[in-house]
Amino acid sequence: MTSFTLPGFDLDAFVRSTLDEDLGVGLPGGGHDVTAESVIPEDARFAGVMDSRDAIVVAGLPVAVAFFRALDPDMQIEVLVEEGASVAPGTDLMRLTGNARALLTAERSALNIVQHLSGIATMTRDYVNAMGETSCVLLDTRKTIPGLRMLEKYATKMGGAQNHRMGLWDAAMIKDNHVLVAGSVGEAVRRAAAAGVTDIICEVDRLDQIEPALAAGANHLLLDNMDVATLREAVALVAGRARTEASGGIDLETIGAKSATGVDYVSVGRLTQSAPAADIGLDFTPL
Numbered sequence: 001m002t003s004f005t006l007p008g009f010d011l012d013a014f015v016r017s018t019l020d021e022d023l024g025v026g027l028p029g030g031g032h033d034v035t036a037e038s039v040i041p042e043d044a045r046f047a048g049v050m051d052s053r054d055a056i057v058v059a060g061l062p063v064a065v066a067f068f069r070a071l072d073p074d075m076q077i078e079v080l081v082e083e084g085a086s087v088a089p090g091t092d093l094m095r096l097t098g099n100a101r102a103l104l105t106a107e108r109s110a111l112n113i114v115q116h117l118s119g120i121a122t123m124t125r126d127y128v129n130a131m132g133e134t135s136c137v138l139l140d141t142r143k144t145i146p147g148l149r150m151l152e153k154y155a156t157k158m159g160g161a162q163n164h165r166m167g168l169w170d171a172a173m174i175k176d177n178h179v180l181v182a183g184s185v186g187e188a189v190r191r192a193a194a195a196g197v198t199d200i201i202c203e204v205d206r207l208d209q210i211e212p213a214l215a216a217g218a219n220h221l222l223l224d225n226m227d228v229a230t231l232r233e234a235v236a237l238v239a240g241r242a243r244t245e246a247s248g249g250i251d252l253e254t255i256g257a258k259s260a261t262g263v264d265y266v267s268v269g270r271l272t273q274s275a276p277a278a279d280i281g282l283d284f285t286p287l
Helices: 011-023 034-039 061-071 100-131 149-159 176-182 185-194 207-216 228-238 255-259
Strands: 045-052 076-079 092-099 137-139 172-174 200-204 220-224 243-247 265-267 280-286
Touching: 011 061, 011 100, 034 100, 045 100, 061 076, 061 092, 061 100, 092 100, 100 137, 100 149, 100 255, 100 280, 172 176, 172 185, 176 185, 185 200, 185 207, 200 207, 207 220, 207 228, 220 228, 228 243, 228 255, 255 265
Parallel strands: 137 265, 172 200, 200 220, 220 243, 243 265
Antiparallel strands: 045 092, 045 280, 076 092
16 A cells, blocks of 8 residues: 555645645744654654554555655555554554654654544444445535545545535536525526536425426436425435435434435535544554
């Protein structure tokens, strides 16, 4: 597990900018790890073990590897578990041997990303499990931390979700404020279709908006904040003419019932917006 690529994501640039932030590159007196340089001999070597203190779904280990290799290209690194694996508390995730200063300088950045992404993957898996036996698919959203969207959406996939649109560019999503300006659901969808947009998602929060949206060319309806009975009625009205997605206020208590209404998807913003960091540590031994 030495390479890691995501479309549109520059891993090297991400690692460099993250380390530069921690090292204070460009700031007066910045550009170095004061503690490591003053306390640790330049030629000192450490062995380290990254392990999980929680039961988690693992995500982000290849990114952690990139942080360590950026500071010590010759570091010996053994990744012990696969991305997306469910592991028990106390599981060793990675073993490292290399320059002590490099290990200490990269430690926090590497742990931050693995803790954050594993937290997202773990919460996502909880939601997938709560859906039960269903053909309905869990989707993430654009409610991501700026600069981390590609990684956070990667983490939801490790947890078992699928990615919704990646940004503003790959599908039209017509919501209430677009409708407000256009004048109606039908007119908003018509304008998107007339502009040549092929993937048109339209939010509807009332049953009487479904037919105008479909007639104008919507091929994906986001059924917003509807209760279980209304979702079932909406699915019956759509009758397979478009994809259907339940969205809004969905949590672990409600996702099972809502995913069983016949909708194609349920989307949950809290996967990336509210997932707690996983408890993951890294312990070193001098060599």
